[in-house]
């Protein structure tokens with residue numbers, strides 16, 4: 010196995026996945042050489058902010074760019090690839106938040122590049138800078154030397170002062186779609202000789218929630234556990250919940266089969282599944298079912314009802330010493346509610362559903378959950 014290559018990062022815009030519109034805009038600005046002095050990328054972790062920042066830095070520093078992008082062979086590009094580029098500085102604002110750290114950068118701006126075409130400063134998690142650091146930076150951003158580029162990245166753009174934002178070309182990076190992420194995992198696995206099934210790849214992509222970094226990290230963990238990465242292997246990492254068990258459980262619940270649903274969840278727990286993971290996976294599966302049945306009014310009413318019942322258990326399951334009991338009781342409650350002959354008519358009997366959830370829940374002992382506890 011050669012899973013160590015899994016940290017592979019794109020080095021050109023065309024290799025970046027899931028951010029087509031941004032890539033197109035950046036490629037054009039590089040090609041036409043109309044890039045501003047400061048860029049800001051924001052979005053959740055692992056969607057490509059640092060990757061794009063480095064690709065831009067690589068291109069801005071390159072001595073003989075090809076179509077605006079780094080040539081990969083000039084002295085500047087060589088230095089970048091060796092990780093020893095004197096004109097490209099990366100600063101993690103999460104650990105260096107003070108005004109002195111920014112002053113170092115501002116002083117360095119005065120000097121022309123040593124080996125590259127531009128001097129580039131990448132500041133990650135820029136929202137963490139102190140107020141005085143932002144003020145110091147702003148002065149340079151207002152009148153940047155022509156040979157200097159700033160590239161900022163953040164997960165919390167709302168914490169970056171407007172004065173800074175107004176000086177930047179801003180790009181919002183979206184979470185990577187499940188399909189794109191899953192396909193990417195399959196490509197990476199092939200390159201690294203990891204056997205990965207399509208179902209397992211989908212499961213990893215789903216669990217990663219749009220983050221390439223999280224997805225690759227899960228793939229790496231799974232490939233360390235087994236020669237072949239299957240849904241079973243992935244499930245063992247993400248709380249021991251098998252997708253087929255969740256599907257089965259949801260079917261039993263929807264059909265109102267209280268006893269069978271209860272046996273199903275007990276057997277999942279017995280085989281090592283984590284209660285909170287069952288809860289979360291059940292929530293995801295129910296949501297998917299709701300989306301699928303959105304045009305079927307009678308089924309939708311029933312599913313939305315189950316949704317409300319399920320949501321109300323989140324606090325209980327997260328704050329208990331007995332999560333297995335809570336998930337067991339929750340499943341019984343859901344299946345029982347689903348077994349009611351006509352939830353739709355109960356809901357509609359007073360014109361709207363307001364307050365009806367409480368009415369249905371009141372059919373149970375005061376708190377079924379605390380009694381179980």
Ligand SMILES: [Zn+2]
Nearest residue numbers: 071080083086
């Ligand atoms: Zn070059």
